[in-house]
Amino acid sequence: MDYSYPSVFWMYSLMGLFVTGALFFLWRAIRSGAVANDEAPKYRMLDDDLPADHPAESRR
Amino acid sequence: MSIASTANPPRVGAAVEPAAHEDRTAFSFLLVAGLFFVVSGLVAIIIAAKLQMPTLLGNVSWLTYGRLRPIHTNGMLFGWLLAADMGLCYYLVPRLCGVKLWSEKLGLATLALWIVIILGAVVTLAMGMNQGLEYAELPLWLDVLVTLAWVMFGVNIFGTIATRKYTQMYVSLWYIMAAILWTAFVYIVGNFGTLFTSGVNQANLNWFYVHNAVGLIFTPLGLALGYYYIPKAAETPLYSHRLSMIGFWSLAFVYVWTGAHHMLHGPISQWLQTVAILFSVMLMIPVWTLVWNFLATMKGQWHQLQDNVPIKFLMAGTVFYLLTCFQGPMHSLRTVNAIVSKTDWIVGHAHMAVLGAFSFFAVAGAYYSVPRMLGTRLHSQKMANASFWLWLIGGLSFFVSLWIGGFLQGLQWNDPSIPFIDTVKFMAPFWTVRLLGGTLMFVGILLFFWNLLMTYTGRHERPAVS
Secondary structure (H helix, E strand, C coil): CHHHHHHHHHHHHHHHHHHHHHHHHHHHHHHCCCCCCCCCCHHHHHCCCCCCCCCCCCCC | CCCHHHHCCCCECCCCCCCCCHHHHHHHHHHHHHHHHHHHHHHHHHHHHHCCCCCCCCCCHHHHHHHHHHHHHHHHHHHHHHHHHHHHHHHHHHHHHCCCCCCHHHHHHHHHHHHHHHHHHHHHHHHHCCCCCCCCCCCCCCHHHHHHHHHHHHHHHHHHHCCCCCCCHHHHHHHHHHHHHHHHHHHHHHHHHHHCCHHHHHHHHHHHHHHHHHHHHHHHHHHHHHHHHHHHCCCCCCCHHHHHHHHHHHHHHHHHHHHHHHHHCCCCCHHHHHHEEEEEEEHHHHHHHHHHHHHHHHHCHHHHHHHHHHHHHHHHHHHHHHHHHHHHHCCHHHHHHHHHHCHHHHHHHHHHHHHHHHHHHHHHHHHHHHHHHHHHCCCHHHHHHHHHHHHHHHHHHHHHHHHHHHHHHHHCCCCCCCHHHHHHHCCCHHHHHHHHHHHHHHHHHHHHHHHHHHHHHHCCCCCCCC
């Protein structure tokens, strides 16, 4: 029996799963607003450095 | 410039008070990465010298070429670049989310495990324990630890993003989230999936892993850094966030299929080779959207190249990225591949991607971020500038000599009347230039690490100027 094709098909079906996952997350992201037709994030990130005199402990 | 607060209000239920950034994890990761950069660079010089003097250190088993070469590749990829990328992610993700890192303790535990992994890799590879697969040489128990460390990193980053203040995410966050998921998939296939296959199937999986180690691990992390640090260092907004999202999603769809182009003219199916070629050429779409976005962001800001060291690194890295991503699709074409495949051309190509493009982005990030993490100024701008020129001149001579030599080497290999040993002797002058270029880059690495170290030790003497 030629074992070449089952493994190749297995690998590419995994990649197909990957693409399906990407499409799913794109759909979810658009629905939730995480991806939006808005340029606001590129301006917001310029001011993301916070003052240095805030409390220094982390959440955990 | 801050229109964000009105255009994009905080999420319901999100923390509204500003958070301080400790940056202990981020800085520690960068310092350790810098140390591994020095060590891996030293090993690189030794193995490049061995191409000139094959008997150099040849009587010591753990210093032979076969043992040092995987230490160099694993050291550069995982000890330096991935650790630096992780450190910079710990820096920029909390800032882009407007919250603190989910857990500094978990971050420091991840670093401790990462150090154990890298030291374990050096010892086992030096002892000759090698699984014999490119970039997957490490023994199984170290692969398990890498997976565990990556899960810890992923939990911390996703935990931070889950508590973010704003719904719409900046493009760097998308690349980082994707890199975490893709790395998990690619690493598991390359290091565990290959154990259940043999022969050509194993080679196919291995090349899937090797190519995507660069394409789906270092590329998205490197691009996340570029998208963050170019606007920050130039103090100007990104040209188009919309275009950046098109680039991200197109990369997500096409990159994963390209690995088999390393096996063109090999014993794999023709349809698989054609699929790999097709998707390799389609990579031009995300690459051009990104490069255009980076260059257009710099419109009106090019004067900053005179004295802004992070911008110098970022723009040089962008050009290297464009060049390497033009080469990649071109030598996935069957006719070009017949000449350059397996030659030193590919070595030059791979070094330009990892050492040219993505290391330049990471170094720019370190020069920009470390003083801000420590509330100080960089120890020496002159030293940082010198490191840039050493890397640029050394890197260009390194890459170009290997392209020219590799292309001519490929033409000779295609001529059956030329004995193979003659093609090896022919490469000697190109390898000399490679050694000299690599030595210049190594001096640049030393200056970079020394500068970071001195910035840390002298942080109280040079308070930051607001």
